[in-house]
Amino acid sequence: MENSGRRTFLGLCLGGLAAAAAAAAAWPVYRYLSPRSTATTAARVDIPEKDVPEGEAKFFELGGASAVLVRKPGGGLIALSAVCTHMGCIVQWEKDKLDFLCPCHGGHYTAEGAVISGPPPKPLAKLPFTVANGVITVG
């Protein structure tokens, strides 16, 4: 009985040591493989107003994700996330139709990001922006 207890105790100690060693080896590998900080691109982006003419869209990176600035005919500006709400593809600007098309599954959005047709479940997210001294600051 005493031997059995000792054996169990030693087995538990060995198991504990093995688990600690495995954790010590796995932690560096986990850290090595973990995605680096998503803030690889700035959380605020400055874009000169002249880069976004009427009827055009300007795509850019914002906080590690894709975003787009659109200037509607008449001068109104809109900043949107360029990530389709269906499966995460990046939408494309259709200049002739003044809307967005997601090429993956044919989702259509208006220039304001509202869903026109196709599978997207919700509109493109709107992003805050300010305009000062000819510079548009998004984020």
Place this chain on the structure above:
Amino acid sequence: MALLKRLIDWIDVRIGAREVVAKELTGYLLPRNINTWYSMGSILLFIFAMQVATGILLLIYYVPDADKAFKSVTFIMNEVPFGWLIRLCHTVGSSLMVLVLFFHMLSVLFMNSYKSPRELNWLTGFILFTMVQGISLTGYLLPWSQLSFWATTVATNSVGAIPAVGQYLVEFLRGGKLVGPPTLGRFFALHVALIPAVIAALVGAHLFFLQRTGVSTPPFGQKETANQWKGDGYHYENHPGGIPFFPVYAFEDVRSIFIYLACFLGVVFFFPNLLFTRDAFIPANPLLTPAHIKPEWYFLANYQTLKLFPSEFLGLAVQGVAMTFLALLPFIDRGPERHPLKRPLFMVCALGGLLLWIGLGVWGHYS
């Protein structure tokens, strides 16, 4: 525990796992006078697995492009969390793999275990040795540092001494007249794909031959030390009354692996720059040859031999003859006696050769 037993039972009734364990592990008996040197193979398998694992991890961040390779290695070392640890494990592991491989071959040599019927074990082991040298050489270039660039220039240049086809071979190896981006592409493919696959296949063949011929009996502590195999038919060398591989010798293997790990981690943590010279931290510059470029420690004897002979071809030829002699040793040394102390000529040649190799290496280091 009950769940584990049920799982084992579930597997056993389907594939007869207990029978395999009884035959290959608990019932696999080893000679009673087996010693620690027999663990070198297990350590080498462990190192190879470590090299594959750390190599795959390095591939995630390494960029095999001459313009980006050095930067990507610097990024791994300085920016990626624990990148320095993964890279040091890979570089130190490669050097220690060669060292343990030397110990393994020396133990086989001095215990005369290469003798018939184990010629194929020796031959596959010897080819493995050259492959390990090859994978070390090709991996050396990948950081694209001054050290790797010029060491590769020197190493590939020596092939040019082969008459008639030498210059063509140099260009073929390099992918051009000089070491450059095409060389990096070639060496990268060899290092991460072709040579590891060949090593894995050779390890499989080596273990298969071991399995078929049985573990050799060490000649020490035996009355009869002559080779009993007459070559008259297939014979499996079993060891009735021997010690079971599992758990007895498997634990000995684990202990040896832990001793290796202690030495390995000692170098990684306390002497991380042991294998690097100043030139290893400078990006490759094809227009600026650094002074005193030396190869890795295990190529120093070859390097010094090339310098000793007035003709580079003669230096290469001598090394080629020595390597061929070693590769074919079991076919040349056919005497039945296996105890090294009963073979004075063998001992003089083996020890003399070993001392010569060490001496040339030390000379090469300080020259």
